[in-house]
Amino acid sequence: MFDRAWMLIIMTTVATSVLMVRSFPEADKVKSLPGQSDVSFQQFAGYVAVDDNNNRALFYYFVEAQTNPASKPLVLWLNGGLGCSSVGVGAFTEHGPFLTNQGQAIVQNQYSWNKVANILYVESPAGAGFSYSLNLSFYKTVNDKVTARDSLVFLQRWFAKFPEYTNRDFYITGESYAGHYVPQLAELIVKSKVNFNLRGIAVRNPLLDLDTDMNAVDEYYWSHGIISDYAYKISTSLCNSSRRYRENFSGHHSTDCLVAAQKVSEEYSSTLLIDKYYVIGDRCLSYNLSQASFLSEMLNLGTFRLRKSSHNVQQIEDPTDQPIDECNLKYSEMYLNRKDVQKALHARLVGTTDYRLCNKILQTNYERSDIEIPTTDVIGFLVKSGLRVTVYSGDQDSVVPFMGTRRLIDGLAKKLALKTTLPYTPWILDNQVGGWTQVYGNQVTYATIRGASHETPATQPRRSFVLFNAFVEGKPLPKAS
Amino acid sequence: MFDRAWMLIIMTTVATSVLMVRSFPEADKVKSLPGQSDVSFQQFAGYVAVDDNNNRALFYYFVEAQTNPASKPLVLWLNGGLGCSSVGVGAFTEHGPFLTNQGQAIVQNQYSWNKVANILYVESPAGAGFSYSLNLSFYKTVNDKVTARDSLVFLQRWFAKFPEYTNRDFYITGESYAGHYVPQLAELIVKSKVNFNLRGIAVRNPLLDLDTDMNAVDEYYWSHGIISDYAYKISTSLCNSSRRYRENFSGHHSTDCLVAAQKVSEEYSSTLLIDKYYVIGDRCLSYNLSQASFLSEMLNLGTFRLRKSSHNVQQIEDPTDQPIDECNLKYSEMYLNRKDVQKALHARLVGTTDYRLCNKILQTNYERSDIEIPTTDVIGFLVKSGLRVTVYSGDQDSVVPFMGTRRLIDGLAKKLALKTTLPYTPWILDNQVGGWTQVYGNQVTYATIRGASHETPATQPRRSFVLFNAFVEGKPLPKAS
Structure with a gap:
């Protein structure tokens, strides 16, 4: 080390x-x-x-x-x-x-x-x-x-x-x-x-x-009403989420995992409708989900070979302009994109045109085996x-x-x-x-x-x-x- | 039937x-x-x-x-x-x-x-x-x-x-x-x-x-952070809560269940500090817990042969007189105890001096085998x-x-x-x-x-x-x- x-x-x-x-x-x-x-x-x-x-x-x-x-x-x-x-x-x-x-x-x-x-x-x-x-x-x-x-x-x-x-x-x-x-x-x-x-x-x-944390996601979804007994059973008995993750990134797919992914995908894709970081709360409707952090995407079983399913989820604009707590990340990103704020902080945008809360280049390139x-x-x-x-x-x-x-x-x-x-x-x-x-x-x-x-x-x-x-x-x- | x-x-x-x-x-x-x-x-x-x-x-x-x-x-x-x-x-x-x-x-x-x-x-x-x-x-x-x-x-x-x-x-x-x-x-x-x-x-x-519902209480406590893996394991492996309930009321106690009850009681008694009917919310501090309904007491493992443990829980008076949602049951009971309200409703108190949200005489005497x-x-x-x-x-x-x-x-x-x-x-x-x-x-x-x-x-x-x-x-x- x-x-x-x-x-x-x-x-x-x-x-x-x-x-x-x-x-x-x-x-x-x-x-x-x-x-x-x-x-x-x-x-x-x-x-x-x-x-x-x-x-x-x-x-x-x-x-x-x-x-x-x-x-x-x-x-x-x-x-x-x-x-x-x-x-x-x-x-x-x-x-x-x-x-x-x-x-x-x-x-x-x-x-x-x-x-x-x-x-x-x-x-x-x-x-x-x-x-x-x-x-x-x-x-x-x-x-x-x-x-x-x-x-x-x-x-x-x-x-x-x-x-x-x-x-x-x-x-x-x-x-x-x-x-x-x-x-x-x-x-x-x-x-x-x-x-x-x-x-x-x-x-x-x-x-x-990764294994313990990712399989706890299934456990959490099930015990918080987000997925059914059936989806949980398939996930835990046939091919659990950490195994699906590993197969997804290794490119070697077992039949069991493909079957499990197909069967559970319908229910797991419903997690796109909630704030996975705050399941009891409201989702910020005016915030682009694609900015959600890598960790969530990585741990989200719905994305396993099934990313296309997300096109069913309609992005709905916030009907009002009132401050809503669940949009605090959006407001933070807006604030830090202001030139006067960047100047006051002595911050510069280098190699990018906008400040982003999370950097997709890092998320894509970071050494996966370390994860x-x-x-x-x-x-x-x-x-x-x-x-x-x-x-x-x-x-x-x-x-x-x-x-x-x-x-x-x-x-x-x-x-x-x-x-x-x-x-x-x-x-x-x-x-x-x-x-x-x-x-x-x-x-x-x-x-x-x-x-x-x-x-x-x-x-x-x-x-x-x-x-x-x-x-x-x-x-x-x-x-x- | x-x-x-x-x-x-x-x-x-x-x-x-x-x-x-x-x-x-x-x-x-x-x-x-x-x-x-x-x-x-x-x-x-x-x-x-x-x-x-x-x-x-x-x-x-x-x-x-x-x-x-x-x-x-x-x-x-x-x-x-x-x-x-x-x-x-x-x-x-x-x-x-x-x-x-x-x-x-x-x-x-x-x-x-x-x-x-x-x-x-x-x-x-x-x-x-x-x-x-x-x-x-x-x-x-x-x-x-x-x-x-x-x-x-x-x-x-x-x-x-x-x-x-x-x-x-x-x-x-x-x-x-x-x-x-x-x-x-x-x-x-x-x-x-x-x-x-x-x-x-x-x-x-x-x-x-009763069995499915009562054992789900253990599952719920565990998956919502209310009890530890250890207490959950003891309850599910040694003597689950529905068995403890049945033994408690039959008067025949197995060693396994007594051991389990003793071991889990410490953690389960902590449920006296939360509103079991609304685990995410606040507890009404000025409301006498003894008025909580029978069902909760029945399903609460902490009461199994260990009712005395509740004396450790201090009753704290609500520091303010402001309306608090979590006390709505108390307010309802207060309102229905008013004589003018009872008169308007054509309600009478028969065989009791106060209106109570739940009747302990019924809870004590109701046919247990039906439950x-x-x-x-x-x-x-x-x-x-x-x-x-x-x-x-x-x-x-x-x-x-x-x-x-x-x-x-x-x-x-x-x-x-x-x-x-x-x-x-x-x-x-x-x-x-x-x-x-x-x-x-x-x-x-x-x-x-x-x-x-x-x-x-x-x-x-x-x-x-x-x-x-x-x-x-x-x-x-x-x-x-």
Whole structure:
């Protein structure tokens, strides 16, 4: 896994970084975002080159904590996708200080995570959001290892820009395919022995193990009324969804799987009519489904050899122009496409005419075999290295359902021989159940957020904030009194 | 099942009823309910004796359709419970013309079912709501057969009061334990050959088969994050919940079941912290849990030999006096306890000092062996008799979860050799998925209402109204265009 020659490059970069220590970069300071209200905290945004020879640079948006930033930890946020934007999704629709509203204004988010931490949103890998590679051959070789290495180089150079943060308590967090990015970056940091004060990771609705996660999708659809007993039986007995996925991409189709795909396709295609990331909620009717992230398409059985079925689904325009919560991703994309917003953020469009929440080039070209490698053992390594680990799930997400994640973390704890230190139990907020949680060895926390989508803060902002706060403070989730 | 001697009694009553034909009973007319706004339709309420010798009478609340009542069908509504009030639950928190609001006012319900039908709410059996038996020995013999017979006698005498409705298209509907009441009453009507124009039945989140329904509770808890893989495994492998229920009431406890009950009790007791009838929603904090219906307690594994565990759950007073939807049952109970409301409804409290939504005496004394007899075959008889049958589920109810109901109806259709005439598919309202549905033999419809609780109209009023309208009009649920 780890390359000694490459470690030398990191060490050299670290040495260079130390020589570059200086105060916060004035050029990256965001004076004000179009539409924002007055705030007391500082914001920065800009680029950090991660490959000088090949003109590859990652974009970041950094918001200091609203009060006493010097006393608060540093938290890195990475969206998944693959290839989705941490700024467009994480910052502006989930837990940043401002949320977009129809693309014309931004409003303060009362549950912004920068109330308790300094948050660094990074667009990773190059190609995601405002990050770029001028050398297009990068997209033919991008994989989990490249993503982790670029992120590490980014961090080294970013810490050189923000030396005050170098020894700050540091956490890496993310969602969805960041179930690969986050543990792998943390592992690289630990193994590289770079001078970061990494304390823990938190991942949400993460892709950890393709088989378990993908087959949990069937389980979730069935137990939430989305498919019938019949379709579920065919899928589980004849050819389950992970096998169909593997056959689809290998090009070798067994008769069983073709029969199963044909039989279940009718019911699975109905999932195009709901928001798979938020099955209890409304679907944003004016948002082009083709912009939905890769992970959903990958896990959607209806697309197996049957993509043509989607032509039956009529795209219906939103009859009103009123703000609707379920369209927050659309508004975020509209906002970040504004030239004045890009200027204020020091962002550039490189090799593209529009900013997109998720990059299809990355989604098409990313190393597929990496997607199939489980990252649970990487998390096991982090646990053994002493890091605090929180894995949690919005329970209304069918794309990476909590049922698979819960099973994986319980299995990992058993493998690591961690004892249950808090049995499966509800956690409580405002006298209501915020979700359920189980803690292993006082170090690994699994939790759900009740009623929350894949993007938990967008649908359960207060519960998500309380869970995040418990994570960074290393405190248990609140219990019934 | 059917008693020929008793049929004679019914026939005699019918003959008597015909002689009693007269215009609508002025004495039962509800002039106005405290707090109601002006409406164009007529309301009636009062008592119909069902056993003259034993002073047993059922209370009804009848609302004519808002427009052209003469052209609209008659729909009987029965709540379940056991022993819960059709007026307090069905009419004032679900689909009646008025909904209560903090017990001080009532508001018009824009999705009232009396927009498309004349609705007859009946408190059944005696002991439920405002219905009563002066002879208390009734409660020692009350069972499904008695309930059905009393309901039939009620209907005969009610039709005598409202002769215009005698030949009207007639439907029987209800929820929860009415999964017993509704099919059994319909069966009795068919077999008695009384002169009712019964066209169909609709039951929602119905108890149809104790084993399937009760074991679906475990399945639902597990797949909705309420219990862990571990608790689910113990329950399904060692001693499932229906077996625990049977052992609990038989008094013969196997070691396996005692071990399972002990092991799972910790997790199952956490269900006291959520609204089991609406797992996605908030719990009404100011409402005494002990008033929750019998069915929930019966199906709640946490109560198995472990009732004492509930003392750990703190009752927390609602911090505000603002109206909160999740407390609608409480407001309904408050409203119906008002003396001016009771006077307006011609309701009396007989043998009780307070009106209660559900009667614990009935819940304690009702014939337990009847609870264990499946009613699926009764529904099968109705189908073969040509009645239209709709069985539907709010998908956020864990008390009688859709997973068990879906399985039971699919199994019944197979037993009856009914072909699927509409495969499992979403139905659409306002361009969103209203739920999923499957139709068998163009006669039996199964459907879910997405995002709805046990009392579907309380949480998804528009979707519930559209489903009800489709049922009475005999039309399919709306599809994607």
